[in-house]
Amino acid sequence: MPWPWPLVSWLVIKKRSRTGVFWASVFSLAYFGFYRQGCVCSIGAIQNVTLALFEQSYVIPLAVLAFFILPLVFTLFFGRTFCAGVCPFGAMQDLVAFRPQKTDPRLNAILGVIPYIYLGLAVLYAATGTDFIICRYDPFVGIFRFNATFGMFVFAGTLLISGIFIARPYCRYLCPYGVLLNWVSRVSWRHITITPTECIQCRLCEESCPYDAIDMPVTDGNPEERLVTTRKLILICLLVPFFAILGGWTGSRLHETLAGDSPKVRLAKTLADPVKSRHQPETFEITAYKSSGKPLAQVYDDARSVLRQFYFGGWILGCFIGLVFGIILAGRLLTRYRTDYTPNRGACYSCARCVDYCPVEKNGLVKMES
Amino acid sequence: MEETGKDPKLNRREFLAKGLRVSALVGIGGLAVLTVKKSLAGETVWQLDPSKCIQCGRCATNCVLAHSAVRCTHVYAMCGYCDLCGGYFKPGTKTLNTAAENQLCPTNAIKRKFVEDPFFQYSIDEPLCIGCGKCVKGCGAFGNGSLQLQVRHSICVHCNQCSIARSCPADAFSRVPAGKPYLLKQITLENPK
Ligand code: SF4
Ligand code: SF4
Ligand code: SF4
Ligand code: SF4
Numbered sequence: 001m002p003w004p005w006p007l008v009s010w011l012v013i014k015k016r017s018r019t020g021v022f023w024a025s026v027f028s029l030a031y032f033g034f035y036r037q038g039c040v041c042s043i044g045a046i047q048n049v050t051l052a053l054f055e056q057s058y059v060i061p062l063a064v065l066a067f068f069i070l071p072l073v074f075t076l077f078f079g080r081t082f083c084a085g086v087c088p089f090g091a092m093q094d095l096v097a098f099r100p101q102k103t104d105p106r107l108n109a110i111l112g113v114i115p116y117i118y119l120g121l122a123v124l125y126a127a128t129g130t131d132f133i134i135c136r137y138d139p140f141v142g143i144f145r146f147n148a149t150f151g152m153f154v155f156a157g158t159l160l161i162s163g164i165f166i167a168r169p170y171c172r173y174l175c176p177y178g179v180l181l182n183w184v185s186r187v188s189w190r191h192i193t194i195t196p197t198e199c200i201q202c203r204l205c206e207e208s209c210p211y212d213a214i215d216m217p218v219t220d221g222n223p224e225e226r227l228v229t230t231r232k233l234i235l236i237c238l239l240v241p242f243f244a245i246l247g248g249w250t251g252s253r254l255h256e257t258l259a260g261d262s263p264k265v266r267l268a269k270t271l272a273d274p275v276k277s278r279h280q281p282e283t284f285e286i287t288a289y290k291s292s293g294k295p296l297a298q299v300y301d302d303a304r305s306v307l308r309q310f311y312f313g314g315w316i317l318g319c320f321i322g323l324v325f326g327i328i329l330a331g332r333l334l335t336r337y338r339t340d341y342t343p344n345r346g347a348c349y350s351c352a353r354c355v356d357y358c359p360v361e362k363n364g365l366v367k368m369e370s
Numbered sequence: 371m372e373e374t375g376k377d378p379k380l381n382r383r384e385f386l387a388k389g390l391r392v393s394a395l396v397g398i399g400g401l402a403v404l405t406v407k408k409s410l411a412g413e414t415v416w417q418l419d420p421s422k423c424i425q426c427g428r429c430a431t432n433c434v435l436a437h438s439a440v441r442c443t444h445v446y447a448m449c450g451y452c453d454l455c456g457g458y459f460k461p462g463t464k465t466l467n468t469a470a471e472n473q474l475c476p477t478n479a480i481k482r483k484f485v486e487d488p489f490f491q492y493s494i495d496e497p498l499c500i501g502c503g504k505c506v507k508g509c510g511a512f513g514n515g516s517l518q519l520q521v522r523h524s525i526c527v528h529c530n531q532c533s534i535a536r537s538c539p540a541d542a543f544s545r546v547p548a549g550k551p552y553l554l555k556q557i558t559l560e561n562p563k
Contacts, residue, residue, distance in 0.1 A: 040530045048530065052405045058545075060409045064530075069402050076394055132531035145527060147436060184398075187390040263541070284426040288540035291424055 004028060005070055008085035009078040011352075012192050018352040024085030025094055033088030033144045042067045042087065043177040044134050046119070047126035054127040071177075075184045079191040083171065083181065083349040089140050090171055094351060096160055097167035100210030108212065109328055111173045116324040119176035120317045128309050130262045134176060167210035171349065182346040192343060192350045195358045199340035200366070205357040206341065213347040214354060215338065222337040232333050240326035244319045251318020252311055259310040268303030271296065414545040416532040417553045420518035422542035425503035425510070429519055432534045433501075439526035440501035440519050440534065442479070442494050445554055448516035451489035456512030457505035458482055458492055474504050496522070515555065523551050 004024065011020035032041070040048070045068035052060040071082035083090045118134075125131045135141075139156040142148025148156060163169050171178055185191070194205050194214070205214060251258075259265050267285050289299065343354065359366045418429070418440070429440040453466055458480050463472045468482055479498035483491045494517075501519060509517040521532075535543030546553065 037527055039528060044530045049401070049405055052408050058408070059414070060405055061413050062406075062409050062411055063413065065402070065405055065409050069398060072398050073395075076391065076398065131536060135529065135531040136533075136536070142434075145434070147434060184394055187387050187394055189391060263539075284424065284428070284539035288422075288424045288426075292422070292540070 004086045005074045005082065009074055009081040012081045012084060012350045013078050013190050016192070016196065016352060016355045018356055021085045021350075021352045025091035028086050029088050029091040029095065031088075032086070033092065033140070037141070037144050039135075039141065040064050040067060041089070042071050042082070043089070043175060044132065044138070046177060046180075047122055047132045047134055050123050050126040051129065055129050072180060072184050075181050075188060077189045079188045079345065079350045080181050080185045080348065081350045083178070084351045088144070089175070090168065090349065092140060092143075093160070093163045093168045093170060094349075096163050097210050098164050100167040101165050102207075103166060103212055105212070108172075109332060113321070113325060113328065114173050115176055115179045117321055118174060119179045120320050122176050124258070124310075124313045124317050125261070128259075128262070128306065128313060130259075130306075139170065168349065172211065172347075185348070186346045188345065191345055192348065192352060192355070194341055194343060194354045195360045196362045197360055199342075200360060201340070202359060203341075204359060205354045208354040208357040209343070209348075210351075210353065211347065211349060213344045213349070215336075215342050215344045217339050217341060218335060218337050219339060221335075224335060229334075236326075236330040236333060240323065240330060243322035243326035243329075245322070246318075247322020247325070248315045248319035251314035251316070251321070253314070254318075255307065255310040255314035258314055258317075259307050262303075262306050262310075264299070264302045264306050268299050271299060410547070413528075413548040415521070415523055415528060415548045415551050416526065416535060416543055417521050417546045417551060418519060418534075418538070418542040419544065419553050420506075420515075420520070420542075420555050422540045423503070423506070423519055423538075424540045425507040425519070426539050427502055427504075428537050428539070429534055430500045430502040432537050434529060434533050435525070435527065438501040438534075439522050441496050441499040441522045441525070442501065442503070442505060443518050443520045443552075443554060444492060444494050445516045445518060445556065446491075447556065448514045449492065450514050450516075451485060451491060452513060453488045453490055454512075455482070455490065455492055455509070457509030457517045459508075461508075474508050476500070476502060476504065480505060492517075518554055520552055520554065523548075 004027075008021065008024045011017050011024060040063070045064050048060050048064045049068050051058045052065075071086065074082060084094075085091070122132075122134045125133050137155075139152060139159055142152045143156050159169050166172075201217065206216070208214070263285070267289060270283065270286065271289070343350075430438050433439050458474060459466065459472050460474050465472070470478055473480065477498045477500055479495045479500075481493045481495055483493070485491050503519050506517045506519055509515055532543055
């Protein structure tokens with residue numbers, strides 16, 4: 001099913017048509033969501049790709065690989081058009097965003113770290129072969145299949161209802177695949193622009209983006225004093241490594257907690273605890289262990305090697321989160337000067353809403369409001 | 371983009387963006403090459419290995435579907451066609467008849483049919499089976515182990531991560547090629563065919 005990507009990219013970049021994107025997302029929601037029932041999706045495919053990289057015995061179906069790679073490639077060329085009209089999760093949230101409110105930029109930045117943590121955790125758990133947490137906590141697949149458990153139903157309901165006011169809450173504050181798309185989109189070859197030709201700073205589009213993804217012009221105090229910039233840069237050079245190391249250390253400290261979900265570790269723990277194994281009814285795990293005829297030493301060895309993996313994984317995960325934190329901070333510290341209203345390439349979902357607000361026509365004329 | 375060549379600052383930024391774009395492309399391509407080597411053209415599906423299964427009952431309760439995609443399968447070649455079937459009757463049943471209270475299966479999904487003295491044939495009414503594995507346990511304990519649990523691929527919705535696999539205490543679930551989707555035990559040592 002590779003054709004929706006070029007279609008949506010064309011609608012966004014060439015036609016600049018919100019209506020087109022809208023119908024594409026309705027179709028994707030119906031097809032990828034309700035008809036194909038959401039599995040397998042690009043977001044979850046992160047884990048399959050990770051598992052394929054780390055686990056010798058796992059072979060990844062080509063279709064799953066394509067689900068992972070294609071949106072990234074298209075984003076590299078055209079921006080996040082995948083989010084606009086292909087991803088059924090995005091489509092569902094886009095369709096309920098009736099009353100989007102402005103969000104506080106600081107809160108936005110802080111909540112924006114969550115997807116990075118989620119991505120890091122998902123990769124850690126997939127790489128160690130423990131679990132696919134993105135699938136486990138997938139809020140929408142239960143809706144696509146009409147069989148959500150109560151907890152998941154509440155989660156999905158909360159997301160969708162809050163999504164009326166805070167547009168695309170999953171995309172902005174949870175989606176781990178969005179992190180990758182965000183990176184790639186920043187260096188994309190083409191990207192949607194608000195104006196077809198030149199921005200005349202009329203401010204009409206200022207409030208048009210439901211996702212606060214429009215970068216406002218920043219011209220005051222350009223250029224910044226050299227000394228100030230230098231100071232900021234020194235601070236950043238100190239802060240970023242500091243956060244990375246602090247994060248890594250914290251992550252490594254937490255490795256036992258992180259590994260707590262691994263069945264191998266859990267089994268070893270129960271077997272090692274004489275009180276538990278004697279005074280409580282035998283768990284199914286222990287029955288299975290007994291009937292498998294595995295030597296006890298092997299169980300402990302397995303658990304030890306899982307713990308070691310999580311120790312290293314904890315360092316890497318922590319470093320990554322610290323790094324992201326530092327870089328986000330750095331981004332807020334440094335001022336980027338611009339004169340025009342432009343979509344933020346990382347955060348923009350290429351939904352094409354803002355396009356209709358721009359009064360400048362293709363030929364450079366200003367539209368007359370009727 | 372039209373501006374390039376005029377403003378040195380813009381020029382530098384364009385150059386940087388281009389460099390990053392190319393490295394991103396190389397990165398994605400590299401990832402694809404690394405994984406493509408380990409990919410297969412077809413799909414995989416989830417299946418459980420009956421020789422590992424301990425019939426814990428989670429197959430019935432942990433599927434994302436309310437009526438689990440795991441059902442009991444009868445491998446007739448392994449069946450002893452016993453009158454006193456360990457998979458059919460509750461332990462300690464006196465009169466071997468089809469009365470509901472004698473049956474182990476909570477949904478009476480096993481049908482018992484007289485063949486010839488003293489043999490009976492047992493078949494699974496699959497739509498009724500909930501995959502609880504009670505009969506599998508009974509047959510494994512007293513009989514030949516011809517009743518086995520399997521994921522039914524006509525029912526399974528093929529989750530990326532099977533929710534039963536996550537909680538199976540015996541680690542019996544694995545991804546298998548869709549072309550060979552069942553893992554039934556055919557013969558055992560006690561019952562060479
Ligand atoms: S951010 Fe994630 S959930 Fe949202 S549209 Fe993009 S891929 Fe889909
Ligand atoms: S296309 Fe415009 S309105 Fe849509 S997300 Fe991007 S900046 Fe916002
Ligand atoms: S969860 Fe595992 S052990 Fe339990 S019945 Fe299913 S396959 Fe057997
Ligand atoms: S893959 Fe999903 S539907 Fe199939 S048996 Fe597992 S949980 Fe049930």
